[in-house]
Amino acid sequence: MLSNFQQKIIETKETKINVVKSGTGFPLLLLHGYPQNHLMWHKIAPDLAKDFTVVATDLRGYGDSSKPQGDLDHRYYSKRIMAQDQVEVMSQLGYSEFYLVGHDRGARVAHRLTLDYPEKVKKLALLDIIPTYELYQTSDREFASSYYHWFFLIQPYPLPETLIGANPEYFLQACLQSWSRDFAAFTPEVLAEYIRCFNNPATIHATCEDYRAAATIDLIDDELDLNQKIQCPVLVLWGNQGIIGRKYDVLSIWRQRAVNVIGKGIECGHFLAEENPDQTYLEIREFLLNYNASNFDL
Template sequence: MLETFVPMRLTTSGATIHLVKAGTGYPLLMLHGYPQTHVMWHKIAPRLAEEFTVILADLRGYGDSSKPEDGLDHYNYSKRAMAQDMVEVMSQLGYKEFFVVGHDRGARVAHRMTLDHAQRVKKLAVLDIAPTYKMLMSADKEFATVYYHWFFLIQPADHPERLIGAQPEYYLRSRLERWGANSMEVFTPEAMAEYVRCFSDPTCIHATCEDYRAAAGIDLLHDEADMPHKVQCPLLALWGEKGFVGHKYDVLATWRERATDVHGHSISSGHFLAEEAPGETYSALRGFLRG
């Protein structure tokens, strides 16, 4: 899937991050979502690598990156800690400034990175999310029905871990099918094999629960402290027209509450834009990053 990309493992102050890298040009960091890995970009990353130096990283707790201990108040899975990993990774690769594209959880990490390290991120693209604080603080019956996993995964360990661990492949496939366009055909067999391999690891299941526990706790405190501050770099918001985010929120208006320079539009897909509509997603990202 990513044969031209070179694999690496880099140690940060809090984790060991697995990544792959290819291409030449301005550096572009791409971050995946739940319950996937960097492989989710395999349909568009090779094309982007024709014009950019593309770095695809597994977030801490996911894929082949390390799974640190939880930390006080789940801090080690806060978006601040995850963002710090990626800034250190980019520094080790020699990049002081770079673009960031994030999907789902990766977009939440990217949002935090752009607040904590504003001088480093020159453009930000977020795929199929509204800001975490907005989503949790406005949650209603419809939200809780569609995004029930947010409330399931934050339950104390090891309740969700045991339930997911009983049939991890079934759980993973059910999540991908429910959030997508209701067709598993968009996920290639090779990508699915990687998702299943990584998500079948009990330490990955626990770490990804910790990601959500942090989101419902310490991440909200960090967001509240930063309410007076907005993302200053150009921000592109893309969302699936068949998904929940665009149905529930005025995505551009919501992001304009948190950023000063917002553009974006829907993509003809469900939640998994890069795999369901790779051509349209690639074109939108390239146009933004090259503009």
């Protein structure tokens, strides 16, 4: 799946992060979403490694990274702490600056990382999200119906952990089927790895804590930074057949949060890098290699 990538575990101040790395060129950090791990990039990471030094990680709580027990204020899974993990990983690999691409939960970590460490991120790509604060402020029946898990996973421990733990494989596959438009996009080998990792009760708990943090401590952090705009160039991509693409004016929303934003919809559901890897790769590559405000029209 990522046979040419080297794998290692990097120990940060608070946890251990599973990392794979390959390629040459300017460093590029890839952050995955829920309920997956770094393998969500397997269709595009080898091609990206032809132009960049690609680093793909498992976020804390996911894949083969450590899974700290949650605390009362959910700080251990705040996007600020999860972003700090990734900065420490890149620092230990010798990278003080890098490009950053995130999907879903990884994009939310990437958003926070770019706000907290603006000197680190030279270009940012966000896949199929609008800001967490915006989603909670504008929540309605359509959003809650499509993203029901946002309200289920934040329920107090151990309710969602117990219910998901009764049949983790069923829940994971139901999520992938619900948010994608082509379940066949998830190859059997990668799907088996998603299932292996998600079958761990510690993963189920950690991922619930990720969402609990998003509904509590992350909102406090986000509200304090509402007037802080991302300064580096930003590419936003979304699936035209997903709720983000159908319901929201994605570019308009992100242009309130960043000074230099371009983007477009892609014909797929939520999982761009797996459902439409060719276009996702081309858009990311073109943005990272060739974008500047005067010559790029996406």
